[in-house]
Amino acid sequence: MxxxxxxxxxxxxxALRSSVADAVDRLAPEIEPALRYTLAPPSEAAPGHTxxxx
Amino acid sequence: xxAREIGKMLRSGRASCVEIVQEALRQIEKRDRFRTxxxxxxxxxxxxxxxxxxxxxAGIDRGPFHGVPVAYKDLFYTKRxxxxxxxxxxxxxIPEQDATVVGRLRAGGxxxxxxxxxxxxxxxxTSKNPHFGFVLNPRDSEHIPGGSSGxxxxxxxxxxxxxxxxxxxxxxxxxxxxxxxxxxxxxTYGRVSRHGVLPLAFSLDTVGPLGETVEDCALAMxxxxxxxxxxxxxxxxxxxxxxxxxxxxxxxLRVGVPSNFYxxxxxxxxxxxxxxxxxxxxxLGAVVSDVRVPDVLELNAAHQIIQGAEASxxxxxxxxxxxxxxxxxxxxxxxxxxxxxxxxxxxxLRTVYRRQFDALWQSIDVxxxxxTPITAPRLEQDEVETNGYRESSRMAATRLxxxxxxxxxxxxSMPCGSSRNGLPVGLQLVGKPFSDAMLxxxxxxxxxxxx
Numbered sequence: 001m002x003x004x005x006x007x008x009x010x011x012x013x014x015a016l017r018s019s020v021a022d023a024v025d026r027l028a029p030e031i032e033p034a035l036r037y038t039l040a041p042p043s044e045a046a047p048g049h050t051x052x053x054x
Numbered sequence: 055x056x057a058r059e060i061g062k063m064l065r066s067g068r069a070s071c072v073e074i075v076q077e078a079l080r081q082i083e084k085r086d087r088f089r090t091x092x093x094x095x096x097x098x099x100x101x102x103x104x105x106x107x108x109x110x111x112a113g114i115d116r117g118p119f120h121g122v123p124v125a126y127k128d129l130f131y132t133k134r135x136x137x138x139x140x141x142x143x144x145x146x147x148i149p150e151q152d153a154t155v156v157g158r159l160r161a162g163g164x165x166x167x168x169x170x171x172x173x174x175x176x177x178x179x180t181s182k183n184p185h186f187g188f189v190l191n192p193r194d195s196e197h198i199p200g201g202s203s204g205x206x207x208x209x210x211x212x213x214x215x216x217x218x219x220x221x222x223x224x225x226x227x228x229x230x231x232x233x234x235x236x237x238x239x240x241x242t243y244g245r246v247s248r249h250g251v252l253p254l255a256f257s258l259d260t261v262g263p264l265g266e267t268v269e270d271c272a273l274a275m276x277x278x279x280x281x282x283x284x285x286x287x288x289x290x291x292x293x294x295x296x297x298x299x300x301x302x303x304x305x306x307l308r309v310g311v312p313s314n315f316y317x318x319x320x321x322x323x324x325x326x327x328x329x330x331x332x333x334x335x336x337x338l339g340a341v342v343s344d345v346r347v348p349d350v351l352e353l354n355a356a357h358q359i360i361q362g363a364e365a366s367x368x369x370x371x372x373x374x375x376x377x378x379x380x381x382x383x384x385x386x387x388x389x390x391x392x393x394x395x396x397x398x399x400x401x402x403l404r405t406v407y408r409r410q411f412d413a414l415w416q417s418i419d420v421x422x423x424x425x426t427p428i429t430a431p432r433l434e435q436d437e438v439e440t441n442g443y444r445e446s447s448r449m450a451a452t453r454l455x456x457x458x459x460x461x462x463x464x465x466x467s468m469p470c471g472s473s474r475n476g477l478p479v480g481l482q483l484v485g486k487p488f489s490d491a492m493l494x495x496x497x498x499x500x501x502x503x504x505x
Contacts, residue, residue, distance in 0.1 A: 005384070009384065009391060010391060013392060016355045016359050017359070017392070017393075020355050020396060020399055020400050021396075021399070023355075023403055024399045024402070030409070031402050039243060039289065039488075040291070042487060042489075
């Protein structure tokens with residue numbers, strides 16, 4: 001039986017969610033608890049300072 | 055004709071602003087079977103041209119764009135000129151003010167010819183707009199121009215304007231630049247104001263130029279970049295000199311060539327042209343080395359989660375999709391299936407990838423890749439096959455570009471050759487945050503070898 005539009009959409013999103021969930025598991029020790037995201041010019045900050053989390 | 059060449063004609067008296075604008079309008083009227091424009095503002099453009107001529111006669115010179123015809127993707131607010139976003143949702147929207155970048159170009163003397171066609175709501179890569187017509191690629195009108203800034207790329211490739219503004223949320227400047235054989239810069243996130251630009255995904259959207267040459271993009275960045283009190287995401291970082299004369303060589307420049315992902319499933323003609331450009335950089339003194347890049351498949355997935363959730367959040371009030379094209383409506387439906395935890399986790403991953411790319415920038419200055427794995431697909435092609443690898447045209451177009459929006463880096467696409475069937479190939483040069491001017495300098499040096 002052909003997939004419905006809704007089933008196709010769910011399959012696409014499930015694949016993306018799965019990829020992100022795997023990355024979160026694998027990178028868990030490095031992940032910060034929150035998601036504030038900013039950039040600063042490299043001249044004003046050492047490498048690694050281009051993001052800020054709290 | 056490039057902006058600088060137009061400027062020379064105006065200042066030497068070989069042409070007036072009115073004559074330049076009249077000729078551009080004549081060309082559009084005669085040859086725009088590519089459907090590049092949604093709204094042409096001919097009368098307003100001629101009125102402005104008269105004023106710019108008077109100023110030049112009085113010794114008032116506003117800079118490199120004085121009297122130069124430009125155009126805007128139809129996402130940019132233009133005072134008293136309809137701004138549709140390529141969508142029926144905004145078909146009657148007439149802004150009361152200009153977007154910040156439109157105002158800056160206007161102050162710099164640029165003359166707008168009107169509003170450019172695009173993929174509906176900037177949410178797609180074909181520019182097959184169901185409401186305002188499919189944009190065709192001027193290099194071969196049986197092929198798409200790419201998108202979402204397809205009208206911008208096509209208007210430049212057709213020779214109607216030397217520079218047009220576009221937006222890039224997941225490749226929407228670089229893809230049409232690659233497919234149409236023009237230059238396009240996705241600036242560092244925050245480098246250019248987004249005030250007065252219809253959004254798609256607020257944490258990924260960027261505004262930037264497409265140009266006949268990299269130099270046209272550099273001149274545009276000098277006009278539009280910089281902080282904007284109306285855009286809280288715009289950066290206060292000091293502005294570099296976008297006018298700096300590019301070097302003739304690349305001595306000391308460290309160029310990284312990805313050993314993973316970016317050259318997988320790439321068209322033979324594309325990889326040959328890109329490797330040739332990299333070899334040219336080596337001949338001009340660059341130190342070229344292989345580098346491993348962070349897992350781009352993961353970055354692409356995180357990007358799609360964030361873009362999907364943010365874009366769908368803007369259009370929650372649309373319930374039946376009757377006013378939206380099927381492909382865009384499908385993406386909106388997918389975005390609504392993304393959960394809060396999925397979105398938050400994708401955002402949290404960004405900081406990890408950010409650190410990984412910061413580490414990469416310790417060893418190289420520029421990452422060189424193809425912009426797109428293929429040249430422009432044919433209009434009817436929904437799927438493409440590259441050396442046995444099948445994927446949708448949309449996924450192929452975004453495969454090598456969307457991760458850069460996730461981390462915010464600047465990325466330039468410029469022509470570096472053509473395929474056997476004569477379609478352009480794009481080279482993507484990525485740099486660390488706020489290295490936009492350096493990338494434009496490298497691009498200008500390199501384009502002299504290809505023009």
